[in-house]
Amino acid sequence: GIQVEQSPPDLILQEGANSTLRCNFSDSVNNLQWFHQNPWGQLINLFYIPSGTKQNGRLSATTVATERYSLLYISSSQTTDSGVYFCAVTANRNNAGNMLTFGGGTRLMVKP
Amino acid sequence: EAGVAQSPRYKIIEKRQSVAFWCNPISGHATLYWYQQILGQGPKLLIQFQNNGVVDDSQLPKDRFSAERLKGVDSTLKIQPAKLEDSAVYLCASSPWTGGGFTNEKLFFGSGTQLSVL
Numbered sequence: 624g625i626q627v628e629q630s631p632p633d634l635i636l637q638e639g640a641n642s643t644l645r646c647n648f649s650d651s652v653n654n655l656q657w658f659h660q661n662p663w664g665q666l667i668n669l670f671y672i673p674s675g676t677k678q679n680g681r682l683s684a685t686t687v688a689t690e691r692y693s694l695l696y697i698s699s700s701q702t703t704d705s706g707v708y709f710c711a712v713t714a715n716r717n718n719a720g721n722m723l724t725f726g727g728g729t730r731l732m733v734k735p
Numbered sequence: 736e737a738g739v740a741q742s743p744r745y746k747i748i749e750k751r752q753s754v755a756f757w758c759n760p761i762s763g764h765a766t767l768y769w770y771q772q773i774l775g776q777g778p779k780l781l782i783q784f785q786n787n788g789v790v791d792d793s794q795l796p797k798d799r800f801s802a803e804r805l806k807g808v809d810s811t812l813k814i815q816p817a818k819l820e821d822s823a824v825y826l827c828a829s830s831p832w833t834g835g836g837f838t839n840e841k842l843f844f845g846s847g848t849q850l851s852v853l
Contacts, residue, residue, distance in 0.1 A: 627777075656841065664824060666778075666844035709777050711842075722768075722791055723842060725777030 625650045625714040627726035634731045636700050644695040644729045646710030654713035655686050656723065657695050661706045669695070669708075700733045707731070737761065739845035741827050747851045753815035756848045759808070760829030766790075768842065769802055769812050770826040778826055784810065814850075822852045 626649040636642055646655075657669040670677050670684045672693065677684055681700075686693040697704055707730050711723035740759040748754050760767050766785050770778035781800065783790040787807040795802065799818070804810040814821055824847040830840050 654840065658844075664847055664849075666826065666828075668841045668843060671841045711777070722780055722783055725779070728777050 625652070625712060625724050627710060627712055627724055629708075629710055629726040629729050631729060632727065634729055636731065636733050638700060638702060638733055638735050640700050640733075641696070641698045642700060642731070644697070644708050644710075644731075646693040646695070646712075646726055648691050648693075648710075648712050651691070651715045652688065652712040653715050654723065655693055656711050657684055657693070658709045658711065659704075659706050660709060660728070666709070697731075700731075702733045702735055705731055705733050739827055739829055739843055741825075741845035741848055743848055744846065745849050745851075747853065748817055749853050750819055751816040753813065754817055754850065755811050755813045756825050756827075756850075758810045758812070758827030758845060760810075760827070761843055764829035764831050764843075765807075766830045767804055767810050768828040768830075769810070770828065770844075772824045772826055772847070774823070781812070817850075817852045819852050822850055824849050 628647045630645045655673045656671050659667045659669055672684045672686045674686050674688045681698045683696045707728040709725050709728045711725045742757050768783050769781045771781050772778040781795045782792040782802045784804040787804050802812045826844050826847045828842045828844045830842050
């Protein structure tokens with residue numbers, strides 16, 4: 624099946640700093656989503672972004688489908704940004720669609 | 736809009752016992768998923784339903800796990816008998832996807848059921 628690798632695995636930031644999280648995938652995809660899992664375990668959908676660029680407040684994401692990677696940018700980080708960020712994809716060859724394969728996540732801690 | 740509801744929030748059982756989890760998706764969402772998340776890992780898909788039919792259950796350990804969505808709305812996931820390695824968070828998700836083309840099909844997750852098998 625498709626492989627999804629995220630980097631870095633762990634990241635510690637000072638409040639106000641910017642960061643870039645990366646997601647590499649091994650096959651062409653028709654669905655790519657970024658999630659934030661807060662310290663209480665709730666998974667929140669940040670972006671649906673199989674290609675192109677989107678922005679939502681301090682967060683933005685870019686997917687370059689032809690090169691099989693996606694980037695999540697966090698600007699002016701806040702302590703509430705702490706948690707685990709997951710990238711999840713569905714391979715094009717998956718005819719049933721929308722069955723997401725998750726990466727291992729990037730664990731972010733933002734210090735005050 | 737109400738989110739995906741799951742219960743119970745926590746469950747502790749001994750190995751070889753049975754356990755069941757319940758999920759009620761967002762109203763109108765045709766597709767429902769069960770994921771298993773082991774500590775320190777990303778969620779892994781166990782089974783996907785579209786309405787009351789199974790789309791994919793290739794990663795469901797069918798010798799001990801079963802799931803149903805009889806009326807195409809809420810769903811139950813059962814483990815019988817449980818093993819120590821089943822300790823994990825079981826997440827339910829739903830999406831409005833009804834098959835066919837790939838449009839803006841975000842997944843929405845419930846808070847999960849944390850299972851500890853002793």
